[in-house]
Amino acid sequence: xxxxxxxxxxxFVDTVVSLVSAFVxxxxxxxxxxxxxxxxxxxxxxxxxxxxxxxxDLAMHLSGPDGGVRVIAYVVSGIGFLGxxxxxxxxxDVRGLNTAATLWASAAVGxxxxxDMVAQAVVLTVxxxxxxxxxxxxxxxxNRIPLDEKxxxxxxxxxxxxxxxxxxxxxxxxxxxxxxxxxxxxxxNVVETGDDLLEIVATxxxxxxxxxxxxxxxxxxxxxxxVRHATxxxxxxx
Numbered sequence: 706x707x708x709x710x711x712x713x714x715x716x717f718v719d720t721v722v723s724l725v726s727a728f729v730x731x732x733x734x735x736x737x738x739x740x741x742x743x744x745x746x747x748x749x750x751x752x753x754x755x756x757x758x759x760x761x762d763l764a765m766h767l768s769g770p771d772g773g774v775r776v777i778a779y780v781v782s783g784i785g786f787l788g789x790x791x792x793x794x795x796x797x798d799v800r801g802l803n804t805a806a807t808l809w810a811s812a813a814v815g816x817x818x819x820x821d822m823v824a825q826a827v828v829l830t831v832x833x834x835x836x837x838x839x840x841x842x843x844x845x846x847x848n849r850i851p852l853d854e855k856x857x858x859x860x861x862x863x864x865x866x867x868x869x870x871x872x873x874x875x876x877x878x879x880x881x882x883x884x885x886x887x888x889x890x891x892x893x894n895v896v897e898t899g900d901d902l903l904e905i906v907a908t909x910x911x912x913x914x915x916x917x918x919x920x921x922x923x924x925x926x927x928x929x930x931x932v933r934h935a936t937x938x939x940x941x942x943x
Contacts, residue, residue, distance in 0.1 A: 716766055719762075720762050723762045726823045730814050730826055730830040731755060731811055733830055734811050734814065734834060735748065735750030735751050735811070738837070743803075745805075745808050749808065750807065753787070754815035757813075757814075760780060761816050765819065773820055777816050780815075784812040788809055789805070791808070803837070807837065814829050814833070860908065861908075861937060863883060863907040863919070864905070864907075864936050864937065864938070865879055865905040866898065866903070867931050868931040869901060869903060875905065875926070875931060878929065879905055882926065886921070886922060888918070889909070890907050892907070893908075894908075923936060
């Protein structure tokens with residue numbers, strides 16, 4: 706049998722150590738994700754780490770370090786497609802980026818284990834878990850800081866709810882008022898909201914704004930006939 710002729714106990718033990726290391730470290734990363742009820746939890750992170758370790762270990766045994774490097778390059782790109790599957794866009798919010806990044810990092814842990822760099826894989830695991838846990842209070846503290854519209858460059862949306870009859874005139878007036886206030890408009894969309902009302906959504910060119918200037922535009926437009934509501938909002942998700 707070819708298996709008996711090619712079987713090497715030392716190589717087998719080396720493979721077992723790589724896979725066990727990837728399994729244990731992937732479990733540590735995935736347990737934190739599972740605890741927080743993320744899309745990619747315990748099993749996904751374990752499978753990503755073990756799979757990456759298996760591919761790299763196989764390449765190392767067949768072609769040596771050069772083969773391992775080539776496989777690692779494919780692992781990096783392949784995990785990118787897997788991570789894209791957990792990213793969801795809901796309106797202006799994008800969710801799942803951190804989960805996708807964690808999967809990418811789990812693949813890096815598995816690749817280290819498969820390349821017999823177990824110590825490096827352990828250190829990388831510590832950094833991944835620390836990034837997902839120890840940095841959380843800092844992120845929450847930063848998010849509680851009020852946004853300074855005058856200093857923060859972001860994307861702003863000006864929304865105007867109007868009647869069907871007032872749509873053409875108010876769309877032009879909205880653009881004129883914003884540009885007169887030195888806020889150029891990048892795009893204008895019209896959305897049906899029901900009750901015979903249409904919503905004009907003007908996307909401003911990404912910039913910093915003075916809230917008082919946009920509020921002045923709101924006050925002016927709300928006085929126009931056919932306008933039911935005017936407001937503006939900011940998005941910093943980009």
